[in-house]
Amino acid sequence: MAETGAKPKVPKLQRAALRAVRAFSTPLLPDDYLELINPLWSTRELRGRIERIDHVTHDASTVLIKPGYRWEGHEAGQYCRIGVDIRGVRHWRAYSLTSEPDRPDGCISITPKLVESGVVSPYLVRHGRPGAIVSLGGVEGDFVLPDPLPEKLLFISAGSGITPIMSMLRSLCRRDRLDDAVLIHSARTPDDVIFGGELRHIARCFPGFELHEQHTSTMGRFAAEHLDELCPDWREREAFASGPGDMLDALTEHWEREADVERLCMERFQPKLGTAEVGEGGRINFVSRDCVVEADVCGEEAGLELPFGCREGICHTCVGTLRTGRVRDLRNGQVCGQDGQSVRTCINAPEGPVEIEV
Amino acid sequence: MATGYRTHDENGVANPLSKLSDEQLAEIGKEFDELHDEVRADLGDRDARYINGIIALQRRLALIGRAELFASRSKPAWWIGMATLSTAKILENMEIGHNVMHGQWDWMNHPVINSRAWDWDTASTAEAWRHSHNYIHHTFTNILGKDRDLGYEIMRIDSHQSWHPVYLLQPLYNVLLMLVFEWGVAAHDLDFTAIRAGEKPMSKVREELKGMAGKGRLQIQKDYVAWPALSAALSTAVEAGLHALATRRRSRAGALKAKLRRRSQRSEFDALDSFKRTYLATLKANLWANVVRNVWSNAIIFCGHFPDQTYVFSQEEVRDEQPGGRYVRQLIGAANIEGSPLFHVMSGNLGYQVEHHLYPDMPSSRYGEIAPRVREICKRYGLPYNTGPFFKQWGTVQRTILRLAFPGGKPRKKPGPWQGETFISQGERELAMAADAARSSD
Numbered sequence: 152m153a154e155t156g157a158k159p160k161v162p163k164l165q166r167a168a169l170r171a172v173r174a175f176s177t178p179l180l181p182d183d184y185l186e187l188i189n190p191l192w193s194t195r196e197l198r199g200r201i202e203r204i205d206h207v208t209h210d211a212s213t214v215l216i217k218p219g220y221r222w223e224g225h226e227a228g229q230y231c232r233i234g235v236d237i238r239g240v241r242h243w244r245a246y247s248l249t250s251e252p253d254r255p256d257g258c259i260s261i262t263p264k265l266v267e268s269g270v271v272s273p274y275l276v277r278h279g280r281p282g283a284i285v286s287l288g289g290v291e292g293d294f295v296l297p298d299p300l301p302e303k304l305l306f307i308s309a310g311s312g313i314t315p316i317m318s319m320l321r322s323l324c325r326r327d328r329l330d331d332a333v334l335i336h337s338a339r340t341p342d343d344v345i346f347g348g349e350l351r352h353i354a355r356c357f358p359g360f361e362l363h364e365q366h367t368s369t370m371g372r373f374a375a376e377h378l379d380e381l382c383p384d385w386r387e388r389e390a391f392a393s394g395p396g397d398m399l400d401a402l403t404e405h406w407e408r409e410a411d412v413e414r415l416c417m418e419r420f421q422p423k424l425g426t427a428e429v430g431e432g433g434r435i436n437f438v439s440r441d442c443v444v445e446a447d448v449c450g451e452e453a454g455l456e457l458p459f460g461c462r463e464g465i466c467h468t469c470v471g472t473l474r475t476g477r478v479r480d481l482r483n484g485q486v487c488g489q490d491g492q493s494v495r496t497c498i499n500a501p502e503g504p505v506e507i508e509v
Numbered sequence: 510m511a512t513g514y515r516t517h518d519e520n521g522v523a524n525p526l527s528k529l530s531d532e533q534l535a536e537i538g539k540e541f542d543e544l545h546d547e548v549r550a551d552l553g554d555r556d557a558r559y560i561n562g563i564i565a566l567q568r569r570l571a572l573i574g575r576a577e578l579f580a581s582r583s584k585p586a587w588w589i590g591m592a593t594l595s596t597a598k599i600l601e602n603m604e605i606g607h608n609v610m611h612g613q614w615d616w617m618n619h620p621v622i623n624s625r626a627w628d629w630d631t632a633s634t635a636e637a638w639r640h641s642h643n644y645i646h647h648t649f650t651n652i653l654g655k656d657r658d659l660g661y662e663i664m665r666i667d668s669h670q671s672w673h674p675v676y677l678l679q680p681l682y683n684v685l686l687m688l689v690f691e692w693g694v695a696a697h698d699l700d701f702t703a704i705r706a707g708e709k710p711m712s713k714v715r716e717e718l719k720g721m722a723g724k725g726r727l728q729i730q731k732d733y734v735a736w737p738a739l740s741a742a743l744s745t746a747v748e749a750g751l752h753a754l755a756t757r758r759r760s761r762a763g764a765l766k767a768k769l770r771r772r773s774q775r776s777e778f779d780a781l782d783s784f785k786r787t788y789l790a791t792l793k794a795n796l797w798a799n800v801v802r803n804v805w806s807n808a809i810i811f812c813g814h815f816p817d818q819t820y821v822f823s824q825e826e827v828r829d830e831q832p833g834g835r836y837v838r839q840l841i842g843a844a845n846i847e848g849s850p851l852f853h854v855m856s857g858n859l860g861y862q863v864e865h866h867l868y869p870d871m872p873s874s875r876y877g878e879i880a881p882r883v884r885e886i887c888k889r890y891g892l893p894y895n896t897g898p899f900f901k902q903w904g905t906v907q908r909t910i911l912r913l914a915f916p917g918g919k920p921r922k923k924p925g926p927w928q929g930e931t932f933i934s935q936g937e938r939e940l941a942m943a944a945d946a947a948r949s950s951d
Contacts, residue, residue: 153618153619153623153625153626154618155620174731174735175735175736175739177630177727177728177730178628178629178630178724178727183568183621187568187569196620236617238554239552239553239554239556239557239616239617240553240557240616241618241619464870467611467612467615467624467639470612470615470625482542483546489618491618493615493623493624493625
């Protein structure tokens with residue numbers, strides 16, 4: 152089954168009423184008729200309407216979304232899967248929520264940075280329009296501030312890695328708990344700093360917040376060794392880092408060598424691309440409701456009873472859902488890998504490790 | 510000459526497949542593959558708009574039809590409501606249900622408009638249907654002894670099938686089947702041959718019967734209980750209101766006579782009777798809507814493979830079938846119905862049965878666009894392209910059903926290689942122009 156949004160939090164009375172009138176709509180749901188009036192009313196999945204799109208830098212935009220039902224809430228630093236229909240196809244991507252939890256207007260925001268070769272970010276940054284409807288998946292992620300709050304905080308980010316940290320900072324501001332925090336953020340130029348204006352404003356208003364912008368075009372890249380100079384008491388702080396993989400790897404190494412790595416919390420945004428050579432195959436995890444089977448050979452050789460029909464890609468009996476990884480269509484050699492996409496197991500082979508829900 | 514195909518069957522019918530060399534068949538396979546990939550790569554916004562639009566239209570029509578039937582005791586409202594609801598039910602089964610469950614729209618990665626998630630308003634469960642139709646029928650199309658849709662195991666539709674005295678009754682139960690087609694299809698999904706042969710575990714049969722009963726119960730509940738009761742309740746309430754209003758107006762005149770009359774009139778309004786009559790009128794309209802949908806889908810589906818033009822195949826012939834041979838078997842085993850764009854939408858684009866059998870998982874809205882190119886391929890390779898107007902196709906099917914009720918019978922003359930135009934209607938020309946415009950604007 153294709154990926155769908157989160158179950159919305161619907162008032163009990165409304166849910167009971169919808170159940171009661173199902174006898175009139177079967178096999179459809181009453182929701183399928185209600186969404187003719189307003190797509191946000193459907194309780195099949197949580198949807199949201201794009202309220203506003205603000206360009207924050209030349210290649211990043213903040214998308215403000217009003218969920219159709221009351222937002223379940225999230226913790227600052229978590230991300231949410233967002234589904235958008237582009238050229239007829241629903242694409243799902245995970246974006247850090249940049250809004251602080253419990254905004255009074257009930258809205259949430261994400262701030263995608265343009266990836267030229269991508270599909271979803273160009274759509275959101277360039278073509279997204281207020282009024283468009285998106286699907287909202289579940290909130291996930293353990294890159295969050297601990298409770299109780301540590302006394303001293305250190306944030307290290309680069310590029311769009313600022314997004315989950317921005318939510319944390321906004322939450323701290325709102326709670327007036329930004330007492331002793333340092334942010335070291337890298338971007339190419341001052342204009343490339345996502346939320347630059349807001350960050351500088353916070354630094355002016357909160358004496359306990361120290362902002363260091365590393366403009367890499369003039370100052371060179373930030374290295375872990377610079378910490379002693381930029382934040383001498385870094386070893387005493389709870390550190391939160393978010394950015395490209397090599398930066399995070401270097402930080403881990405540095406903390407392992409010089410400090411307590413337990414005090415470093417990280418968010419990785421690396422795409423889960425298969426690295427295997429074309430046509431080399433890969434390990435398959437078949438996931439069903441109650442078990443996971445790993446297979447190095449084709450699922451049936453591994454003793455699985457997989458649904459099948461024609462075995463030539465016609466009948467769609469064998470469709471499973473791709474959880475992670477990429478598959479190669481054995482008919483034309485095309486490789487694709489959208490998380491949550493339907494795949495016909497009879498005509499697809501893994502490209503590197505994959506997980507398929509059957 | 511292609512290996513494995515007989516040049517003529519025992520009745521002397523020439524098999525167009527046997528005239529092609531193995532190389533030609535490979536080329537045909539490649540050409541049809543390319544056409545498929547070309548359309549697949551072009552799918553996008555306009556296709557999504559189409560299916561979303563059809564689904565929204567169908568839901569609106571269903572609601573409008575139900576609302577019209579709130580006044581089902583008025584003759585015109587009954588007819589209009591019944592017709593609207595029939596249209597909605599036909600769209601739901603044919604252009605939406607059948608095609609979505611084929612996976613034609615799976616490329617959209619939509620959580621609901623998806624072969625795995627869709628359920629339809631008919632007696633067959635989605636799962637049983639996908640097996641018996643998508644898999645059995647579309648894989649083994651027109652192979653004698655393998656394709657259970659050749660006569661649906663209860664009819665002699667091809668002279669190769671041996672005669673049995675029970676077929677004498679087939680003209681009769683053919684008509685009955687038209688009326689209750691959805692139930693016939695659901696029963697057919699059970700696969701009685703496999704049950705008799707003990708090939709199907711009873712647990713599976715029980716599970717499927719339970720599924721069918723569930724679908725049946727929900728349909729009965731919806732069409733014969735819930736909506737009739739709602740329409741009856743509403744119309745009775747309105748009637749009672751109007752009645753009360755009328756009597757109060759008269760009483761304002763103040764005359765004792767009027768008062769007396771009011772009393773007598775009040776007893777004239779029988780709420781229970783009003784409720785009962787509306788309930789039955791709506792129930793009858795819903796029943797007829799189901800029957801209209803059954804008769805129409807039966808007619809379209811029977812025209813898909815049973816007209817005189819189509820070919821059947823023996824199991825030996827297809828033993829070593831290559832992809833090119835599969836395409837040609839699908840091509841000559843199916844028959845189209847010519848009609849207007851509206852006709853094609855109302856038949857779920859199964860008027861393009863040939864194209865549907867070549868590419869069962871291609872969005873149905875694309876069949877009309879590729880039909881001229883399929884005909885062009887037929888022309889080039891000297892292959893037949895089976896098509897004809899509705900009444901001609903339907904007529905030959907009914908004639909076959911009548912003739913083959915009796916022993917004997919021979920296949921009728923086949924049309925031979927396609928000699929006609931590549932575009933066979935104004936509708937197709939307009940479709941091609943609109944498609945070109947859509948492509949150039951992208």
